[in-house]
Amino acid sequence: MFELNPKLKQQAIRVGNEQTPIFIVDDFMGDYQGAIDEAIALPYRNDKDSVGEYYPGIRAPVGKDYGMSLLKQTAAIFYKIFGVPRALTLYPKNGSYSLITKQEHEMDLLQCIPHFDNNDTFSFAMIHYLNNGEFGGTGFYRHKPTGYENISVGRKAQYIKTSQEFINQNGEPQQRYFTKSTEHYELIHKVEYKPNRLVIYPATLLHSAYIDNPQRDVSSDPKTGRLSANFFIEFK
Template identity: 30%
Template sequence: MQPLQLNPNRKTTVIPVQEESAHLLVVDNLLVNPEEIVLFARNTAYMQPAINDGTAYPGIRDRVPTAYEKMMQALVSDLALVSDDQTLSIHRCMLSMVTTPPDQLASTQKIPHIDSIDPYEFASVHYLFDADYGGTNIYRHKQSQKVCIDEAGFGIFQSSLEDVRANPDEFSGYIGDSNRLFECVHHIEAKFNRLVIYKGNMLHSPCIKPNFGFSDDVTKGRLSVASFFRID
């Protein structure tokens, strides 16, 4: 993969999450050359089967080259997310495609999830597809009114998972907008070469539209790069 070039004309939008003292960052027109990632996915990547990466991601994945990590380091620095006395650690950047049909989902994949309970962990999704395949939803747990889940509140997630397992007919696929347990409070529309950054302990889920085909063809599928990093 050739070096990835940040677009000097990219646009950053800050979206407050009023339910929490947090916000989302949306960066449009992120790269000058996003096609480099698509070419890597098409010609070089060896996509691993769902859950082989040790996560509950409902699809296939492969790690992207270090060129992407270097780009993320430059982006986070440019966004001034890291102060002089803080350290940025990029954990991993994963080429990702949702390929698991609704009737094959595990219980953990039917509700919003978090990537970590650590408030210093962050995640991003770089969309390499357009709005037709949906974007990302941020959720609030209705009973507790929480959007961000910390160690003290992790029981919320566990009790919700038990409810899903006990009611398979009610919770039968991807969550969509809302259900009895969770309410969608923010929707980030997908757009080619758009990236969204959010806290890793924020309840979120891919927005999968009803007519989505779950293709594993990178030229037709829901291709993205998910990155995970820590600032402390």
């Protein structure tokens, strides 16, 4: 049902001082309307067990057919582009349809700064942008006080300590979606939203949904909102 588009366009880029690879596939699937239809029919939740600590919205689990098809079609990329050792095996952690629903005045502190998804070296995030329309994409960042762009296990404690010190000295971030560079974080790359675009990046890389127009991007309607499918995977 979910097949690769034979006319897809793919590119591997490297971003920031740490030259972290990001893999982008445009016109990824030949027919992805089935995923959108599935997303429209599902119930969504906003509890932290469902959406995680950082996501300012609602999520619903993707179906097995779509999820397994996507993983099967992308598995080789991780070995070729991201240097995952061939001895390691792919393990899907979760996959969710996602919609950003929080207004800026409702956001928690940790939702107002870039974040990482995981500290493990061979963990990755994938975003499949689904709905037609112009929406905000995804920004990637450098933490200015440390210079870190990826927050690995060995960097996590120093990153948290330095971030808290910065906030103590300069105050909490503005209660808004994080987009452009500030004194705390520098924008190193932005991937634009495009329907049927797949974006793959290491889970250690600091990032944030680039919501520069909340009036446009904040919506709980899977028919018209900024609908994406988000996957987290690891190799071990």
